[in-house]
């Protein structure tokens with residue numbers, strides 16, 4: 478924004494502003510937490526798509542329960558895990574709105590597993606931002622369905638951490654949802670480095686485009702840090718995402734309606750029917 482009263486001296490121009498889709502509020506997140514980065518990426522994408530005025534955020538229960546205070550949008554709070562069901566209702570009643578949920582792994586992959594699976598089965602035109610930090614952050618660091626084997630949490634303590642024979646295996650949400658025909662875009666990114674953050678933003682943009690163009694459900698999983706729950710420094714937590722989470726939750730695009738379209742057109746051109 479140009480300050481008419483005050484002409485900034487050359488070299489002091491503002492080049493990094495708060496997105497319009499964020500409020501000017503200090504968040505409650507722990508220092509080092511990546512929830513704030515995820516908020517900013519979503520807000521930047523909404524600004525760039527000129528979607529702020531039409532956007533509706535459905536906030537979860539979890540550390541991001543107060544997201545409705547941080548996004549400068551219409552918002553609705555959902556009960557724990559129910560955000561995709563609430564978003565379904567809003568989108569069906571108000572199809573011109575850009576409706577998205579923002580959910581942690583406890584919210585989406587534990588108590589809310591049925592809601593996200595069936596929203597994807599139905600091909601709801603909603604966008605889902607899924608924050609996988611491998612733990613229940615808000616409630617004090619309990620094991621989540623995404624907790625890694627051997628990972629120590631308050632409910633999978635030393636000396637073993639999570640044991641497969643007692644608590645099963647980490648759930649790979651993207652791999653699971655990408656099998657469903659109603660899911661149009663499914664991708665996993667990471668917030669562990671500037672390069673990965675830039676890629677994550679591209680995934681988020683595509684997940685909103687899936688909705689804007691009416692293709693079906695778009696979901697982006699973001700490997701995120703909970704340095705407090707993991708009992709690590711913020712820097713070590715970012716390194717741990719790369720060293721421990723990425724091997725279990727590989728990064729990439731698992732489903733992309735636009736790539737499928739390009740492939741079908743290529744096969745049609747070559748005289749082969751697309752399966």
Ligand SMILES: Cc1ncc(C[n+]2csc(CCOP(=O)(O)OP(=O)(O)O)c2C)c(N)n1
Nearest residue numbers: 538539540557581582583584612613614615
């Ligand atoms: C019906 C219900 N069950 C349990 C809880 C307790 N609870 C609040 S947040 C949460 C899990 C949060 O973890 P996650 O979704 O991963 O978000 P994070 O805090 O890690 O960002 C739980 C179990 C609740 N609020 N409501």
Ligand code: SF4
Nearest residue numbers: 507510540614703704
């Ligand atoms: S407890 Fe973890 S997820 Fe919650 S704000 Fe703190 S660092 Fe972030």
Ligand SMILES: [Mg+2]
Nearest residue numbers: 581582612614
């Ligand atoms: Mg979590």
